[in-house]
Amino acid sequence: xxxxxxxxxxxxxMGVLGSWPAMAEDDGGEVIFTRPIKAVxxxxxxxxxxxLSCDDCHEGLFEMAAGTAEESGDFTMKSLYExxxxxxxxxxxxxxxxNTKCTSCHIGVRGYNRLMGPKLEAHEHH
Amino acid sequence: MGFKKFSSWLEALQNxxxxxxxxxxxxxxxxxxxxxxxxxxxxxLLSLVxxxxxxxxxxxxxxxxxxxxxxxxxxxxxxxxxxCERCKEACAKTNHVPSYGWRTNILERRIPxxxxxxxxxxxxxxxxxxxxxxxxxxxxxxxTYKDKKTGIVIMNYKKCIGCKTCMEAxxxxxxxxxxxxxAIDKCNFCYDTRLSKGEKLTACAAACxxxxxxxxxxxxxxxxxYQMVHNPxxxxxxxxxxxxxxxxxxxxxx
Numbered sequence: 001x002x003x004x005x006x007x008x009x010x011x012x013x014m015g016v017l018g019s020w021p022a023m024a025e026d027d028g029g030e031v032i033f034t035r036p037i038k039a040v041x042x043x044x045x046x047x048x049x050x051x052l053s054c055d056d057c058h059e060g061l062f063e064m065a066a067g068t069a070e071e072s073g074d075f076t077m078k079s080l081y082e083x084x085x086x087x088x089x090x091x092x093x094x095x096x097x098x099n100t101k102c103t104s105c106h107i108g109v110r111g112y113n114r115l116m117g118p119k120l121e122a123h124e125h126h
Numbered sequence: 127m128g129f130k131k132f133s134s135w136l137e138a139l140q141n142x143x144x145x146x147x148x149x150x151x152x153x154x155x156x157x158x159x160x161x162x163x164x165x166x167x168x169x170x171l172l173s174l175v176x177x178x179x180x181x182x183x184x185x186x187x188x189x190x191x192x193x194x195x196x197x198x199x200x201x202x203x204x205x206x207x208x209x210c211e212r213c214k215e216a217c218a219k220t221n222h223v224p225s226y227g228w229r230t231n232i233l234e235r236r237i238p239x240x241x242x243x244x245x246x247x248x249x250x251x252x253x254x255x256x257x258x259x260x261x262x263x264x265x266x267x268x269x270t271y272k273d274k275k276t277g278i279v280i281m282n283y284k285k286c287i288g289c290k291t292c293m294e295a296x297x298x299x300x301x302x303x304x305x306x307x308x309a310i311d312k313c314n315f316c317y318d319t320r321l322s323k324g325e326k327l328t329a330c331a332a333a334c335x336x337x338x339x340x341x342x343x344x345x346x347x348x349x350x351x352y353q354m355v356h357n358p359x360x361x362x363x364x365x366x367x368x369x370x371x372x373x374x375x376x377x378x379x380x
Contacts, residue, residue, distance in 0.1 A: 037210035037335060102336075103246040108209020110234050111246075 032112065035070040039112035040105050042086075061088050194277035196343035198255065198315050198374065199351045200328075201362070205379040206336045207232065207248040216333030220319050227302040229253070229313040230330055250338060252330070253300040253313035254365070254373030255279050261292035261301065270310070277374065278317050283309040297369035315341070344374065354378060 028044035047057075058064050062085065069075045069085060080087030080098040086105075090098045107115070209232050217229050230252040236244040259279050261270050269285035270292050272278070286309035293301045293310065304311035315321060316328040325332075331339040342349035347356075355362050355376055364373045 037208070037212065101245075102206065102208050103248065106208030106210075107246075108232070108234070108248055109211040110209055110232070110248075 031066070032107075032115065033070055033075070034112070036076060037106075038109050039107050041107045041111070041115075042105070057088075061085055192345035193257075194273075194275060195345050196276060197345040198276050198278055198321075199342065199344035199355070199376065200252070200315075200331070200374070201340040201351050201354045201376045201378060202250050203338050203340070203379060204247060204249055204377055207250055207338045208336060209234065209248040210335065212333045212335060213250065213330035213339065216329040217313075220316060220329035223311070224304065224306065227304055227311060229300075229311070249377075250330075251298060251300065251365070252375065253279060253296075253315075254298050254371065254375040255315065256371035256373045258370060258372045260295040260297065260369070260371055264291045264295040266291065270312075273317070276315075276317070276321075278315050279312070280314050280317060281310060281312060283307050283311075286310055297366045297371055298373075351376075 030044065031042040033040040033042070062069055075085060077098065079085055080090065083091065087098050089095045092100075096104070211232065213230055214228070214232065217223060221229055223229050230250060233249040233251055235247045235249060237247060238244045255278055257277070259270075259272060262272055262279065265271075266289065267285045267287055269282045269287070271280060271282065273280050286307075288303060288308060288310065290303060290310065293299075293303070301310050301312045303309075316325070320327070320329060327341050328339070331341040340350050340354065342351040344351050344355065346352055354360060360378055362376050362378045364376055
């Protein structure tokens with residue numbers, strides 16, 4: 001009986017682990033920036049659902065390769081106010097301005113841990 | 127002017143509206159409000175009083191007297207906090223705070239704005255260095271005391287017996303038991319680690335990338351904290367005012 005339940009649990013876990021990278025491939029998934037500060041969330045899904053296409057941001061504003069913006073050294077709020085990166089749209093005209101609604105994107109260390117916690121746990125079990 | 131005369135004079139006044147009043151005029155009006163509060167507290171004047179409190183947020187008693195010089199204080203612009211925890215890191219490094227302890231913390235509040243929709247607010251908290259500190263009152267050994275010069279609530283670790291009564295008394299949960307020191311530890315505005323060495327800011331204020339933590343001397347009209355707390359246009363409040371501890375840590379937005 002106990003083995004049977006354990007088997008089901010493992011199958012379920014494999015299902016969860018198997019499905020999330022596939023989801024990520026569809027629309028880029030969620031990006032969590034941890035530099036220069038922890039942590040900023042970007043949802044590809046939400047932005048694509050608003051009618052934006054990949055080319056609207058890639059390339060020009062953001063390179064396709066993950067981590068490029070974070071390594072550039074100017075991925076800061078000041079750059080955003082100058083119209084770079086997210087600031088190209090988040091200027092108060094096309095979308096809410098970068099210097100408002102801070103916590104819409106900034107999920108903080110708490111938010112980061114909340115998102116990463118279960119995934120890390122799942123990896124450990126794996 | 128007697129009370130009857132005064133009230134009839136007050137009722138005869140025309141409402142000019144506040145939209146076009148210059149700020150100097152507003153300031154004078156508000157000052158008059160305080161004066162009236164002190165002398166008469168009855169009848170139609172109460173509405174005047176409640177308006178004053180609405181504009182000022184924090185009760186007047188917090189601001190009139192400054193027993194300490196400098197009177198250290200912190201103003202926190204909570205809507206700018208993004209929980210990056212640089213302040214916590216800087217504090218831990220500067221003051222050797224162990225992983226299980228805290229001198230400052232960041233709370234999170236989710237405010238529902240629509241079904242399945244909420245806005246997040248991060249609230250930095252620390253010792254409020256109260257003017258009437260319950261922790262000092264309850265300490266049986268006087269290990270926790272209010273510094274006579276600066277008003278900072280400081281721990282004398284040698285005197286602390288670890289009874290944790292102060293932890294219970296603190297309305298702000300700003301204290302923890304430090305296993306290594308075998309004593310209660312808490313924020314002291316970096317008094318020993320920075321201020322006494324000539325630094326002007328606490329470690330957390332210096333580390334904040336968003337300018338959330340504004341630290342300074344509340345008794346100095348030139349300081350930013352003074353100007354923020356005394357600005358009649360700005361809403362300023364304190365945590366748990368009902369505790370009556372009269373904190374020196376203020377909250378505001380923008």
